Amino acid sequence: MDFTSKLILFTITFAWLLFVGTADSPTGNMHVVNRNFLKPGGLLDLCKKTTNPTLCENSIQPHFFKPHLDPSEALTIEVEATLNQTEKTMVVINGLYKKVDLSKSLKDSLDICKEQYGSILDAIKQTKDAIATRNWVEARAKFGAVISSQQACSDSFEGIQQEFTFAGDSKTIFDLGGNCLDIIVDLQQSEPQNDPPMTQSPPSPYDNVIGPIS
Template identity: 30%
Template sequence: MDSPSPSSEAPVDSTSPANPPTEMDIDSPSPSPEAPEDSISPANPPTEMDIDSPSPSPEAPEEIPGAPSGKTLISSATTLLKQTLLPPEIKTICGKTDNPKLCESSISPLLTAAIKPDASSVLVLSIQASINATKAVMPTVNKVAAADCQELYDDAVSNLEDAINAVKESDIATVNTNLSAAMTDYGTCNDGFEETGEPNPLADVADKLHKMVSNCLAISTLIK
């Protein structure tokens, strides 16, 4: 019986124990590339913009102390324009008074297109201007003057109102009586300060009102 031939030797593994293969860990993730270093250094942090904060509003123009306000300038310009546009008949009537410029400036704010430029109409306007001026100073009178001056200025208003009613009734004698009484009211208040020797805070006010009513008396003489 033939003996089996020796089997061929298995090929020797080329991987020697001295150089074991490197085992690859397929489960571990590959290292991610390093992120680029932020170019903004802590020494120069970015400026944060506050989008909620409103932008600064422009500063209002600084007012000049003692300078007239815009309203005052507009009012003065309007009054001056009305004086310039006064009908010549009214300028002629005011020219017959002792204070023609005061006559024009006092009645021009009250003038309308419906008013006739005759002596009676101008007289009513002039008296009404005196009433308005007297009422306008009443807070000052009540603050700085004695009680008798307050009553006198109230009486002056009543006398002037009666004078207007008399003009409408063509009662010139009563007109003149009431106008003269109003002038006396202003003067009596001034006399009270002179008697006591106290300074009169209403001297300038009374002087202007006296001139306004004096103009009314002059205009009343033009009514035929």
């Protein structure tokens, strides 16, 4: 192989190595899938146990850049996605409410949904507080209200399903909420909660007395 051929081969090899290095670098311009999500215990393992695994992966992965998956941080991202979807749906509900030609049945349903979605926002806030202290029992109890409120809104459209124009948005809240609950349960099982310490009564002057006290 002459000198020119060797030079061309070296140039091609060097350029290829630079390309691979850029693609694998977190600061590179190319979008690459974080390989850690594919490892055992990664995002795929976490999401496959949820209500909607595909939605779980799609909503969490773009926001998770650390080399190792922390399920509690993944949960925080999914809770935030639920909050964003709820706020988006509330905009739709408020827009429908402003229409002048509302039927009474639709108005009644929207009244219920406005109240229930307000409850969802409260439940999400309380859940975030519980997550911050890693109190999974409390988080599970509080976030359960998200699903209950979403269902109450959906049920209010029974008989007038054709007017339930935000049913798709509502279903997304249900799926995101289900994912959150599934992750909370997983965390609850992997991090058993300690029972709260029993409060001891102050010592009594009669602790060492034997027999009836006169």
